[in-house]
């Protein structure tokens with residue numbers, strides 16, 4: 001079979017070696033004679049997985065175990081939209097509105113207290129990132145979304161505030177060097193650069209939770225999950241194990257510093273093509289462009305059909321834009337090889353000869 005180039009925005013491609021190791025563990029986990037699907041989340045074998053993945057998850061971001069707790073929870077990033085204000089919003093929180101996912105987080109926060117929109121790119125149809133944010137008012141926390149998966153925009157800095165900073169890093173965690181240490185709560189749905197869907201990973205700086213904020217049901221209570229070491233209830237054993245395999249892969253490559261170099265090259269290759277071809281338009285503003293999700297459309301929508309057909313022929317999959325935005329979106333997460341990007345660029349260049 002010829003190579004498939006899978007640009008899916010999530011759940012996305014994981015490294016081939018991770019698929020192989022995960023497949024093997026489905027049959028026989030670590031020579032135990034049992035499937036990873038059939039071992040207890042409280043077994044010593046799984047506790048070892050949880051311990052290793054917790055250390056790796058922190059280490060790869062340069063975070064210290066003494067400073068942060070890490071949780072492996074279920075419900076995806078959308079559950080954290082709810083858990084964050086439940087646990088942290090007593091009076092007023094600040095949110096930066098950079099699109100659909102940020103808006104969904106804001107919607108949940110409104111149920112718990114006042115929300116100040118510190119900055120927004122709504123007037124610009126979310127095609128840009130607000131610059132130089134410094135929030136000086138007294139807030140319970142300030143929330144931002146580091147990478148906006150739908151529009152293809154990305155923060156290149158951590159906003160400043162004199163309150164805890166909370167960040168949804170679902171679509172760019174582990175993709176780059178960043179000031180992770182300046183963020184007090186980092187959360188992400190796993191299904192991009194972490195592992196399979198069905199898991200969210202949350203990093204919480206010690207001491208940042210205010211448990212007197214309100215009564216919090218156990219499943220939504222971060223402190224409860226911390227005190228139970230992510231084992232308040234049955235953990236997503238398979239997703240956590242596959243996450244371990246994926247983070248081991250990242251470490252073997254040289255960590256986020258090494259993968260960032262590859263990610264820069266992939267994004268530069270595609271943006272160069274977009275900028276040099278007069279029938280293609282980048283959707284995000286140049287100074288706000290994401291290295292994970294590259295959005296574009298064509299000057300004439302009549303080109304779509306030709307491009308779609310050529311993508312099918314070239315094995316290019318899952319490149320249509322999000323249903324709310326249209327156009328196209330190439331997601332270039334960690335496991336996507338550079339040759340998939342060059343295959344896409346070749347198709348774009350060929351289109352030029354056919355229109």
Ligand code: PMP
Nearest residue numbers: 076077078101149168170171189
């Ligand atoms: N935040 C961002 C930035 C996302 O890209 C997504 C999903 N693509 C979400 C939140 C929602 O994640 P989930 O589907 O895991 O709830």
